[in-house]
Amino acid sequence: MECYISSNLQVYRCTLKEQFKYILLPVSYTLVFVFGLGLNITAMYIILFRTKHWKPSTIYMINLNVCDTLYILTLPFLIYYYAGKNDWPFGEHMCKLIRFLFYTNLYGSILFLSCISLHRFLGICHPVRSLYWMDGQRARLVSVGIWVIILILQAPILYFSRVRLNGNDLVCHDTTIKELFNDFLVYSSVVTFLLFIIPFGVVLVCNGLMVKKLLDPGVLREPMSQRSKLKSVKMIIIVLLAFMLCFLPFHLNRSIYYTFRYLDKHDCNIIRLSNNAYKVTRPLVSLNSCIDPILYFMAGQSFRNSINKKSRI
Template sequence: MQNSTNVITSCSVSEDYKQILLPLTYSVVFVVGLLLNGVVLWMMCCRTKKWSCSMIYLTNLALADLLNVLSLPLLIVYYCMDDRWMFGAVGCKLVRFFFYASLYASILFLTCISVHRFIGVCYPIRCVDYTTKKIAIVGSVIAWILVVVQVFPTLMFSNTGLINNQTVCYDLTEPHNLNQYFPYGITLNITGFLIPFAIISICYCSIIRTLSKSEESITVGNQIRRKSIRTIVVVCIIFAICYVPFHITRTIYMFVAVYMPLKDCSVLKFVMMSYKIWRPIVNFNSCINPVLFFLLNDRNRTRILAELGK
């Protein structure tokens, strides 16, 4: 195994693009994400009298998104100041922790929504006992516990450091810790992304197969059919734009940084830039996730339009 510190420090990569791309991206996500998720939580807390299982999962999804959105102002200042971190080591650890907690909580609650939709379409009578609000609340609590357990090590790995006498906040960990971080990073990818992604894929394949049968489609009903199709489309868009590219580039970056020979920096430069470009894009999940709230229930759209018309 090569010395990761030497790999990173010996390859100089121009990152001037970050001073424009990252503040702009994070600012858009902050404004749009705060607005949309704020509306979702306001609708749930102030305008919804009867909560369903889907509403419980969507509320937790909005909370997960806000966890990330509210930490973005620190990163906006950080990159506007030309990578000068002014918020201390604790602030750095918390920002990284909130990002990964929000990311994997979002994936887990999208998984919960997909499984709930799968049961409602494929086994509406046989599994009716597994679609109660009590199950949804217990499932949400378990999901948050799993996320905290998965992401807790980021508080130990994330830290500040000095580059050219300038304090920076490392995203994954310090360069000399990459060898130790790599097994954890791969484990996090598998448990936080790959397994939920496989579950969601199985659920959607089963839903599509069920809906494609004419007799089953009649049994399911047009309303559930529309909701299922909307869920599949939105979740697939989220994974295609945000989660899949991010995890692929992140995995390749970690592997190259740890295992590639020191003599050739071209590959490392390419994968490093690819990862750092997709790193802010993954935050757009906080803007797309709230769309599910408005698409899964026609009454939600009606209430929003009524409030806007006042």
């Protein structure tokens, strides 16, 4: 088992029963791969070839789209791995690369969703100030900065990810071997704080202030304000849905499981329960790759017009 066998010298106290993941993960990842890849390739085509004027939000969305697409492209390897019941045939270097790409693009999605929320917050709550801060050049610089930060913070994954023999099977660890787990836990906690908790806080604050502004009757004086308000509310709902449904359960359950695994003193049933909860939330993270294209559709009329033209061809 990937969760408790780590080397010939050290094993965890509890044996985990997780046969269900050999059905859950391949099936869920396959569905996300099929639908998510189609949606994101379509979105990428429309953004790149049908969008004439790129706004700052367009720049953030194409970066989000790249993250989702690269994330989805790692799934066939994981589908094969889990369908084969934790037998990794691709070697240690590929194990490191797939784990690195998986988490790099996961956290890239989180940060670019946060940028979209911050962008809309400035446009709604500080429209005059946003004229200075919301130009294409700054959006490009922010996007480059985000990629640099993510690549630096995810680079340790290339060190921690290892393969180990478990009987006749070669396990590609989702975390790391037991000898390195204490160091990995510190690293994982720092990454969770910097790349999830802080962005999640930004999203909550920005969307909360936007809702407050939109509910202010003074905002609705202009004839087109009602339609703009409805569009903004829909965008808020989609972004919050992505965080609440996809990212929050995953990080919460993973943190609980890592804590129990680190202590290794609790009742084995509790450890198994936390591990199972963590495994169940992993498909939810992948579901975000199917939710994000809805965000592109809601973003503007030009995107919807492009879809309508394509459907008539």
